[in-house]
Amino acid sequence: MKIEVKKWVDIFAWLEETWKRYGEEFQDWFYSIRGKWTPLEKIEIDGIQIYLKREDLQPVGGLKYRTVAGLIHLRRDELEGKTVTTATSGNFGKALGYLARKFGFDVEFYVLKKRVDPIIRKVFSRMGELVEVPETGYCPLTGRDGGRAITNAMIQGEQPGYVYLDQHNDPRNAFGPFLTGVEIAEDIEEDEITFVMGVGTTGTIRGVTAGLRYSFGKESRCRGRASRKFQADRSQKQSRTGKFKTVQRGGEHSGNSRSTGR
Numbered sequence: 001m002k003i004e005v006k007k008w009v010d011i012f013a014w015l016e017e018t019w020k021r022y023g024e025e026f027q028d029w030f031y032s033i034r035g036k037w038t039p040l041e042k043i044e045i046d047g048i049q050i051y052l053k054r055e056d057l058q059p060v061g062g063l064k065y066r067t068v069a070g071l072i073h074l075r076r077d078e079l080e081g082k083t084v085t086t087a088t089s090g091n092f093g094k095a096l097g098y099l100a101r102k103f104g105f106d107v108e109f110y111v112l113k114k115r116v117d118p119i120i121r122k123v124f125s126r127m128g129e130l131v132e133v134p135e136t137g138y139c140p141l142t143g144r145d146g147g148r149a150i151t152n153a154m155i156q157g158e159q160p161g162y163v164y165l166d167q168h169n170d171p172r173n174a175f176g177p178f179l180t181g182v183e184i185a186e187d188i189e190e191d192e193i194t195f196v197m198g199v200g201t202t203g204t205i206r207g208v209t210a211g212l213r214y215s216f217g218k219e220s221r222c223r224g225r226a227s228r229k230f231q232a233d234r235s236q237k238q239s240r241t242g243k244f245k246t247v248q249r250g251g252e253h254s255g256n257s258r259s260t261g262r
């Protein structure tokens with residue numbers, strides 16, 4: 001039997017290409033569905049100037065609004081008339097429920113019974129169908145936190161009339177947050193920034209850094225730093241904060257080759 005080995009996909013090249021093709025129409029559409037160009041708010045702590053990107057101002061209060069909007073934009077033909085399944089415990093589900101109502105499709109939210117927050121339980125029950133998955137047992141498909149909720153959502157998503165929306169592994173999750181990088185690059189004055197965010201599935205940081213690189217110019221570099229302690233002991237819920245530094249190198253910081261694609 002011949003096993004076909006898929007070619008490795010360069011996520012950043014794919015993102016840039018997809019942005020060039022669909023970025024402009026996505027931007028217009030995103031802002032038309034109450035997505036915000038969120039402000040950068042300047043604060044100072046111990047003499048250090050920090051810009052806060054106010055993603056809490058997105059509808060339903062979180063950055064996953066962009067992730068879900070990006071996925072819906074890229075997959076809208078597949079979603080029409082279907083019931084969407086997803087595994088979520090928070091912001092992704094809230095954004096999906098909100099946008100599903102707007103675009104007329106149904107959602108099944110797969111959550112881990114023991115871990116779901118009571119308020120989230122109520123919110124998801126109002127937005128669609130809540131499926132509580134027992135946490136016990138071996139999860140053959142994923143090694144992740146919440147693996148059994150993910151597996152159940154994936155399997156149901158294979159059934160006729162269903163589509164699985166994957167917030168954990170789908171590279172298209174980075175498409176919506178690409179716009180965040182484009183917005184930040186447009187709004188800041190500096191040629192060099194240090195960008196810091198919490199990281200979970202990494203979809204957001206991939207999108208934002210790709211958007212920053214696209215806007216600052218090809219010569220710029222994004223370098224990542226993550227807490228080793230967190231990686232070594234996820235189960236003890238170490239800090240999820242990683243630091244990601246973006247440095248403009250092109251022409252020894254000379255010139256500003258930003259282009260927002262707008």
Ligand SMILES: Cc1ncc(COP(=O)(O)O)c(C=O)c1O
Nearest residue numbers: 091198199200201202203204205
């Ligand atoms: C405030 C905040 N920061 C960071 C993240 C992590 O994003 P990602 O899962 O795309 O890495 C999330 C995810 O929901 C979030 O809500």
